[in-house]
Amino acid sequence: xxIDLINPARNIWPEISKRPEIDLEKIKPLVENIxxxxxxxxxxxxxxxxxxxxxxxxKSIKVKRKDILNSHNKVSEKLKQAxxxxxxxxxxxxxxxxxxxxxxxxxxxxxxxxxxxxIEKVGLYIPGGTAPxxxxxxxxxxxxKIAGCKEIIICTPPSKRGKIPNEVLxxxxxxxxxxIYCVGGAQAIAAMTFGTETIPKVYKIFGPGxxxxxxxxxxxxxxxxxxxxxxxxxxxxxxxxxxxxxSFIASDLLSQAExxxxxxxxxxxxxxxxxxxxxxxILNQVKLLSRKEIALESLKNSKFIYFNSNKNASDxxxxxxxxxxxxxxxxxxxxxxxxxxxxxxxxxxxxxxxAGDYASGTNHTLPTNGYSKQYSGVNLxxxxxxxxxxxxxKTGLSNLSETIQLMAQAENLDGHMNTVSxxxx
Amino acid sequence: xxIDLINPARNIWPEISKRPEIDLEKIKPLVENIxxxxxxxxxxxxxxxxxxxxxxxxKSIKVKRKDILNSHNKVSEKLKQAxxxxxxxxxxxxxxxxxxxxxxxxxxxxxxxxxxxxIEKVGLYIPGGTAPxxxxxxxxxxxxKIAGCKEIIICTPPSKRGKIPNEVLxxxxxxxxxxIYCVGGAQAIAAMTFGTETIPKVYKIFGPGxxxxxxxxxxxxxxxxxxxxxxxxxxxxxxxxxxxxxSFIASDLLSQAExxxxxxxxxxxxxxxxxxxxxxxILNQVKLLSRKEIALESLKNSKFIYFNSNKNASDxxxxxxxxxxxxxxxxxxxxxxxxxxxxxxxxxxxxxxxAGDYASGTNHTLPTNGYSKQYSGVNLxxxxxxxxxxxxxKTGLSNLSETIQLMAQAENLDGHMNTVSxxxx
Numbered sequence: 001x002x003i004d005l006i007n008p009a010r011n012i013w014p015e016i017s018k019r020p021e022i023d024l025e026k027i028k029p030l031v032e033n034i035x036x037x038x039x040x041x042x043x044x045x046x047x048x049x050x051x052x053x054x055x056x057x058x059k060s061i062k063v064k065r066k067d068i069l070n071s072h073n074k075v076s077e078k079l080k081q082a083x084x085x086x087x088x089x090x091x092x093x094x095x096x097x098x099x100x101x102x103x104x105x106x107x108x109x110x111x112x113x114x115x116x117x118x119i120e121k122v123g124l125y126i127p128g129g130t131a132p133x134x135x136x137x138x139x140x141x142x143x144x145k146i147a148g149c150k151e152i153i154i155c156t157p158p159s160k161r162g163k164i165p166n167e168v169l170x171x172x173x174x175x176x177x178x179x180i181y182c183v184g185g186a187q188a189i190a191a192m193t194f195g196t197e198t199i200p201k202v203y204k205i206f207g208p209g210x211x212x213x214x215x216x217x218x219x220x221x222x223x224x225x226x227x228x229x230x231x232x233x234x235x236x237x238x239x240x241x242x243x244x245x246x247s248f249i250a251s252d253l254l255s256q257a258e259x260x261x262x263x264x265x266x267x268x269x270x271x272x273x274x275x276x277x278x279x280x281x282i283l284n285q286v287k288l289l290s291r292k293e294i295a296l297e298s299l300k301n302s303k304f305i306y307f308n309s310n311k312n313a314s315d316x317x318x319x320x321x322x323x324x325x326x327x328x329x330x331x332x333x334x335x336x337x338x339x340x341x342x343x344x345x346x347x348x349x350x351x352x353x354x355a356g357d358y359a360s361g362t363n364h365t366l367p368t369n370g371y372s373k374q375y376s377g378v379n380l381x382x383x384x385x386x387x388x389x390x391x392x393x394k395t396g397l398s399n400l401s402e403t404i405q406l407m408a409q410a411e412n413l414d415g416h417m418n419t420v421s422x423x424x425x
Numbered sequence: 426x427x428i429d430l431i432n433p434a435r436n437i438w439p440e441i442s443k444r445p446e447i448d449l450e451k452i453k454p455l456v457e458n459i460x461x462x463x464x465x466x467x468x469x470x471x472x473x474x475x476x477x478x479x480x481x482x483x484k485s486i487k488v489k490r491k492d493i494l495n496s497h498n499k500v501s502e503k504l505k506q507a508x509x510x511x512x513x514x515x516x517x518x519x520x521x522x523x524x525x526x527x528x529x530x531x532x533x534x535x536x537x538x539x540x541x542x543x544i545e546k547v548g549l550y551i552p553g554g555t556a557p558x559x560x561x562x563x564x565x566x567x568x569x570k571i572a573g574c575k576e577i578i579i580c581t582p583p584s585k586r587g588k589i590p591n592e593v594l595x596x597x598x599x600x601x602x603x604x605i606y607c608v609g610g611a612q613a614i615a616a617m618t619f620g621t622e623t624i625p626k627v628y629k630i631f632g633p634g635x636x637x638x639x640x641x642x643x644x645x646x647x648x649x650x651x652x653x654x655x656x657x658x659x660x661x662x663x664x665x666x667x668x669x670x671x672s673f674i675a676s677d678l679l680s681q682a683e684x685x686x687x688x689x690x691x692x693x694x695x696x697x698x699x700x701x702x703x704x705x706x707i708l709n710q711v712k713l714l715s716r717k718e719i720a721l722e723s724l725k726n727s728k729f730i731y732f733n734s735n736k737n738a739s740d741x742x743x744x745x746x747x748x749x750x751x752x753x754x755x756x757x758x759x760x761x762x763x764x765x766x767x768x769x770x771x772x773x774x775x776x777x778x779x780a781g782d783y784a785s786g787t788n789h790t791l792p793t794n795g796y797s798k799q800y801s802g803v804n805l806x807x808x809x810x811x812x813x814x815x816x817x818x819k820t821g822l823s824n825l826s827e828t829i830q831l832m833a834q835a836e837n838l839d840g841h842m843n844t845v846s847x848x849x850x
Contacts, residue, residue: 361531
């Protein structure tokens, strides 16, 4: 079931690094049509699509305060405590990301600086499906609040029982989000893009989702909206050696594989023996999983790769650019120092991916599909934008004047030259 | 020619804030075809398109070292000095943007941190057209170098004389960029997206361009490439009052208007008299501009808006979300404190936009078309991505274990629970 590779040559690395391809083009017409309808018919179209896709007749799109408060009584004390613990760590890590820039005098009389400002209106999409993904609310709502976004809304579909799960409502309320809308899929993304009678238009849309949501987020870019990340199926790459614990690694690979049949797990090993023992451990552990079928299916996309050179191993990992990267080798410092591309890195035997998925404090919204070559995961900056400022005195402008005028002249822009000359007439 | 508005009501602000619309959909098939050809035929297609669109028969796509060195003798000493002065300030301002994050202990034994890493391969597009835009090389190459990007390439079309202007070659060399390719338009963007025999594939593409380049950058997003910003025609909003100098403001508005016929200039004034005097000054000054026709045409898109309330004026400016925003009023602190959305802000009588276009140190690649609501202009961060790290001890994981397991259980992910339990078996 797993593809084995031994010291693969560099020229096949791009081929090995390819993720399972998903062709979204074929669902584009459907998504375009949903956008058209939501733009035209607003709330009515949301009710219609929710009936059609979620088999739910909504009385109201906005969740009532009463239902949000009720959720507090429906979630166990233990789970509430766990969510609060996770929140504390995520808050601590994201608050530490606040950066205050100093004012710089680039020339005498020329003061320049940057300021980060919150994006005023953001929309968080929380998928429904087989489980209530309340952890994603923590990952998106906490940095949005720290950044100071004024309007933070959540769209999430009804579960099969026709309602938003209590864990989701509780977590949203704990994070101080009161505008929760019971709508999912491409129609939720369209609603946040254009606004409807009930749902406000936002400037940036965050959150994971199925292929319709992914396509819809991509499509929203045509309407002055931005998005957190281009989404794709989740991935994990584990690096191991002789000193690794095969049972720990097997559990990590399986925790990724259980996400969905398109998840991808990679083991890069600088020990041949480890590969065999991890495989055996996987066979032992997978039997006990409730999502065993999913895990077995996604293991078909997985690759176990042996390298006899540390350099080749680390070069390959940078070429692959994993979303999650667990380093479980003796010589960890070497591999840490070589990292160029990765979403989130987990160092050592006791740093499983699930720590970062829930509770350590780092964000779990990360670049997949090789996008860690150029994208950051969601962090505090994702909810802000940077504005530059400059304040120039008369002396300052006089210091710059020759430079500006000569450059403007060489670019054939005499209007630009004039802005200086009129000031010194 | 200019549209006058007096205390416009809030409900028409979105209408007033609309930029001239450009329909790129109609050129999409052409761009798609160029991508297809470049992917298939590489360098040959670049030579073909350059002959077809730029009327130039290239001997080689890569600019020869000899030609780059020769450019040093063809640019005047004065201009070289000006470019070096600008470079010094841009370097100073962008170096000040380096951020080093501290390691955070979110729980005992749970260490988390962020690191910024350079995007390894970046492509800078420098447009050709009526003038050699060497200032844009400074704005893109300097932060790319400071970030530590390993491979920085420039694509720029031949001028009407069949060659890249010497100012462009000189500035690129001054910034330490040696891979310069003589190719422009959508074919240049396609070449950087896929790579050809000569031009390396990059991970992120930067730089302004005409509508074909804009469409091509948007299209490159389908191929695991990212881009700096969605591009649009340049804009300036000036805020003035009784104390403003009408002649200074007129020169600023004209410097924006001369860029292109689709440029947009807005004057927001809290004095009615200023509007009349700025108009008169514009009529005086425009006559003397070599790009007078362009400026007069783009003034048709311009609006002069009077507000009798500071609050309404600043609220409107945030709704408009200008690319460039000049604050030339007595009560500048009030308006600075109210800024939510802007690309780059110029404070005071002696801070013309052209200072930031060339020489003060701030970047001139900025969000247009209202995108300052959610996008930053190009800055050092544009050339990096942030990776998160975590290193957890056995005690640390034990501190997190209950939280992780309860949350994983509630999300129906028992494989995630196992990653903790196997470690404490």
